[in-house]
Amino acid sequence: MSASSREIDAGGRGEPDRHARGDVDPRAWREETASLGMWVFLATELMFFGGLFLAYLYLRTHDPEGVAAASTHTHEWLGTINTAILLTSSFAMALAVHAAKDARRKAAQRLLVVTAAFGLAFLVVKGIEYGMEWRDGLVPGLRFTLAENTRTATLFFFLYFVATGIHAVHLAIGVATVLWIAWRLRAAALPGWRVDEIDVLGLYWHFVDAVWIFLYPLFYLVNLNA
Amino acid sequence: MSYLEEGFTLRSWLTTRDHKRIGILYALAITVFFFLGGAAAAIIRLELLTPQGDLVSADTYNKLFTIHGVVMVWFFLIPSIPSTLGNFLLPMMIGAREVAFPRLNIISWYIYVLGATFTVGAVIAGGVDTGWTFYTPLSTLFSNTHVVAAVMGVFIVGFSSILTGLNFIVTVHRMRAPGMTWFRMPLFVWANYATSLILVLATPVLAMTLVLLATERLLHVGIFDPALGGDPLLFQHLFWFYSHPAVYIMVLPAMGVASEIITCFARKRIFGYKFMCYAILGIAGFGFLVWGHHMFVSGQSAYAGMVFSMLSFMVAVPSAIKVFNWTATLYKGSIEFTAPMLYALGFVGLFTIGGMTGLYLAAIALDVHLTDTYFVIAHFHYIMVGGSVMAYLGGIHFWWPKITGRLYSEAWGRVGAITIFAGFNLTFFPQYLLGFLGMPRRYHSYPPEFQLLNILSSAGAAVLAVGYLLPLIYLGWSLFLGKRASPNPWHARGLEWKTASPPPKENFHETPEVDAVPYAYNPEEKLA
Amino acid sequence: MKAGRPIRAYAITWAALLLLLALTFGLAHLKLGAFNPVASLVIAAVKAALVALFFMHLRRARALLVLFALVAPFALAILFALSGADYATREVHPAPWVAPRGE
Numbered sequence: 001m002s003a004s005s006r007e008i009d010a011g012g013r014g015e016p017d018r019h020a021r022g023d024v025d026p027r028a029w030r031e032e033t034a035s036l037g038m039w040v041f042l043a044t045e046l047m048f049f050g051g052l053f054l055a056y057l058y059l060r061t062h063d064p065e066g067v068a069a070a071s072t073h074t075h076e077w078l079g080t081i082n083t084a085i086l087l088t089s090s091f092a093m094a095l096a097v098h099a100a101k102d103a104r105r106k107a108a109q110r111l112l113v114v115t116a117a118f119g120l121a122f123l124v125v126k127g128i129e130y131g132m133e134w135r136d137g138l139v140p141g142l143r144f145t146l147a148e149n150t151r152t153a154t155l156f157f158f159l160y161f162v163a164t165g166i167h168a169v170h171l172a173i174g175v176a177t178v179l180w181i182a183w184r185l186r187a188a189a190l191p192g193w194r195v196d197e198i199d200v201l202g203l204y205w206h207f208v209d210a211v212w213i214f215l216y217p218l219f220y221l222v223n224l225n226a
Numbered sequence: 227m228s229y230l231e232e233g234f235t236l237r238s239w240l241t242t243r244d245h246k247r248i249g250i251l252y253a254l255a256i257t258v259f260f261f262l263g264g265a266a267a268a269i270i271r272l273e274l275l276t277p278q279g280d281l282v283s284a285d286t287y288n289k290l291f292t293i294h295g296v297v298m299v300w301f302f303l304i305p306s307i308p309s310t311l312g313n314f315l316l317p318m319m320i321g322a323r324e325v326a327f328p329r330l331n332i333i334s335w336y337i338y339v340l341g342a343t344f345t346v347g348a349v350i351a352g353g354v355d356t357g358w359t360f361y362t363p364l365s366t367l368f369s370n371t372h373v374v375a376a377v378m379g380v381f382i383v384g385f386s387s388i389l390t391g392l393n394f395i396v397t398v399h400r401m402r403a404p405g406m407t408w409f410r411m412p413l414f415v416w417a418n419y420a421t422s423l424i425l426v427l428a429t430p431v432l433a434m435t436l437v438l439l440a441t442e443r444l445l446h447v448g449i450f451d452p453a454l455g456g457d458p459l460l461f462q463h464l465f466w467f468y469s470h471p472a473v474y475i476m477v478l479p480a481m482g483v484a485s486e487i488i489t490c491f492a493r494k495r496i497f498g499y500k501f502m503c504y505a506i507l508g509i510a511g512f513g514f515l516v517w518g519h520h521m522f523v524s525g526q527s528a529y530a531g532m533v534f535s536m537l538s539f540m541v542a543v544p545s546a547i548k549v550f551n552w553t554a555t556l557y558k559g560s561i562e563f564t565a566p567m568l569y570a571l572g573f574v575g576l577f578t579i580g581g582m583t584g585l586y587l588a589a590i591a592l593d594v595h596l597t598d599t600y601f602v603i604a605h606f607h608y609i610m611v612g613g614s615v616m617a618y619l620g621g622i623h624f625w626w627p628k629i630t631g632r633l634y635s636e637a638w639g640r641v642g643a644i645t646i647f648a649g650f651n652l653t654f655f656p657q658y659l660l661g662f663l664g665m666p667r668r669y670h671s672y673p674p675e676f677q678l679l680n681i682l683s684s685a686g687a688a689v690l691a692v693g694y695l696l697p698l699i700y701l702g703w704s705l706f707l708g709k710r711a712s713p714n715p716w717h718a719r720g721l722e723w724k725t726a727s728p729p730p731k732e733n734f735h736e737t738p739e740v741d742a743v744p745y746a747y748n749p750e751e752k753l754a
Numbered sequence: 755m756k757a758g759r760p761i762r763a764y765a766i767t768w769a770a771l772l773l774l775l776a777l778t779f780g781l782a783h784l785k786l787g788a789f790n791p792v793a794s795l796v797i798a799a800v801k802a803a804l805v806a807l808f809f810m811h812l813r814r815a816r817a818l819l820v821l822f823a824l825v826a827p828f829a830l831a832i833l834f835a836l837s838g839a840d841y842a843t844r845e846v847h848p849a850p851w852v853a854p855r856g857e
Contacts (some may be wrong), residue, residue: 033396036838037392044426044429047427054833087801088772090768095764154447180665202810210806213801217778217795518836
């Protein structure tokens with residue numbers, strides 16, 4: 001990723017042939033292809049969450065007071081701790097990708113395990129939170145016993161569970177994949193193709209983190225100054 | 227050794243990563259669904275022969291048009307050209323040996339099959355009666371049919387579209403042969419690239435919408451439920467944010483096919499090549515700005531309606547550029563009326579009628595009269611059936627020698643094309659008139675004064691059915707008894723014609739080098 | 755890439771993210787009126803941008819990747835703006851709720 005390649009690939013530089021002729025490094029070519037593929041996929045993922053954000057915007061603009069009242073039932077301390085956990089996991093993931101690119105296999109493997117551990121910690125906290133919300137009767141459709149302003153509160157918690165639930169599924173997939181790759185790194189020397197796998201996995205992980213960065217203020221920080 | 231001879235077992239097909247074989251797997255799957263959706267349409271047209279609802283009950287009728295819509299939109303039209311012809315041809319047209327992610331490509335086919343299973347399951351279990359649009363609150367509160375299973379099928383099949391789109395985008399960016407610059411790419415590749423952008427950006431919004439819909443139906447709480455302070459129009463915004471661009475998913479690749487065929491059989495370089503490229507991107511981009519014209523009478527704000535109306539008129543500009551350029555390509559061309567050319571010309575004519583009547587519907591005042599009438603039905607069938615299906619069949623004929631290595635019967639091909647064109651117009655033109663007279667869609671009975679036009683339409687449907695069965699017969703026949711095709715029977719110019727028919731597994735024995743603009747046809751040159 | 759320098763950049767990014775988290779959490783406790791949601795969303799956007807630019811290497815990425823990183827936010831902006839055009843100008847006339855029959 002040098003400065004000279006900082007341009008749209010608009011010329012007729014067909015890559016497969018270039019490396020057939022030996023003037024392109026097949027490993028670098030594969031890394032760039034994989035990361036383009038992942039960025040396109042992340043565009044898709046962002047659009048997937050986008051529909052949910054529009055639904056939230058609808059609710060928030062139509063009944064701001066109702067949303068504010070409902071949001072006081074979320075556990076802002078747990079949400080904040082979880083945000084910190086997830087941001088830290090991204091830091092570990094960035095270091096893991098860096099180690100992999102430096103071909104430091106052991107370090108990459110350890111950092112991946114650390115990343116997954118933070119991811120799991122997030123899911124555990126989230127699980128505890130869900131448990132508390134179940135106990136408090138905040139689960140629309142299944143167990144919803146909130147007295148005041150039920151209409152907007154129901155929709156608020158409906159969106160809360162859909163959004164954080166889908167986010168948690170994404171994170172669980174991320175944790176499983178990180179552990180799987182860490183496990184495969186245990187003995188073998190680090191061949192080139194695994195570096196691009198880890199690189200791409202890192203992009204996915206950071207994206208899931210970025211989604212949470214938006215979910216956090218939308219669900220936890222609405223009305224803390226009451 | 228051709229890609230067809232790489233292995234003859236079922237296993238060799240079902241585990242293939244060859245984009246050409248995956249294209250054929252898709253072709254087989256969507257053909258099954260085309261005839262399933264067609265069968266539903268046939269019963270609909272039979273019912274509408276008489277004003278009374280005498281053949282099927284109102285409930286069954288609702289289920290029939292829902293099956294027809296769901297199957298034709300998501301299991302035939304969306305994957306039709308990109309996933310079959312696109313998969314087969316796109317890598318070859320840019321001089322690549324494979325797509326960027328071959329394993330993802332076969333996974334996308336399996337996802338399609340999984341989604342199809344859910345949809346077929348929903349049909350077998352008793353059907354769905356919401357219409358293909360799944361409007362709330364009908365789909366969430368009132369319908370007693372298998373909405374969730376059908377929605378699951380559509381949700382799942384969306385991911386196969388997304389993976390195909392992702393694959394095409396990365397393939398076009400990363401796999402082009404040396405010398406294959408952006409402005410040397412065939413328009414078919416441009417069209418599929420733009421389509422892929424829409425697939426990748428619009429489909430996930432539908433996926434989330436369907437998740438919300440299914441949750442709402444299962445838990446009886448939801449953001450689309452007005453009783454809870456939710457908004458049914460939110461569903462429509464989200465749904466049409468996908469489903470209007472989806473129209474361009476269907477028609478852009480068709481435009482790509484028509485461009486390839488017309489320039490070949492006019493023996494002339496396509497007129498205004500770069501404008502065609504920009505028009506393709508323009509249509510893909512504008513396609514995202516106009517969804518609200520489906521909601522003029524839904525209770526949407528009148529001001530938003532005006533904005534959407536104006537934007538909708540603007541889509542006509544790039545579309546018109548394309549029609550003008552096809553016409554200008556024909557001008558002083560040395561035109562050969564082969565079967566693919568008949569399909570392509572049919573496409574241009576029918577697309578033009580469909581597009582022009584789209585402008586009627588983009589005008590708010592007129593739309594109030596025409597919404598939910600047969601005028602709308604006729605309009606989008608002119609685009610989707612007259613446009614996309616004609617182009618798909620034209621493409622199948624055009625590239626049949628390349629795909630199968632066999633020549634089909636040209637005489638029968640022309641008979642088929644003309645039959646379909648005639649049958650299509652007889653079916654759908656009367657529906658414009660019916661709609662203008664005020665016959666609403668989605669009813670199984672109607673006032674007796676509409677009967678004559680409905681009989682014409684149903685008669686046309688019978689002709690159309692024969693027209694669609696014909697290619698199945700003579701193309702199938704050609705597989706076994708057709709003459710062997712040479713590498714380039716049409717003397718066409720694309721890279722796909724520079725390799726054997728059928729191509730070897732790796733497409734090209736040597737990576738081609740490109741040093742010229744596409745479509746270097748010579749006007750004086752005739753087919754051999 | 756020299757070892758050490760990117761690690762420092764990652765560490766600074768991480769520290770900045772945690773600081774912003776503390777800031778947004780703190781600001782949410784103050785009475786700022788309409789500025790509350792604005793502040794929390796702007797901070798969220800800054801945090802997401804930091805993650806994208808540094809952790810996801812968008813800062814040094816080829817223009818093509820930047821383009822694909824921006825295309826989805828742009829498409830979402832269209833979704834929000836045009837739906838918003840409806841919501842901002844729509845008159846709502848609520849009708850009394852009628853329960854579905856047969857339930």
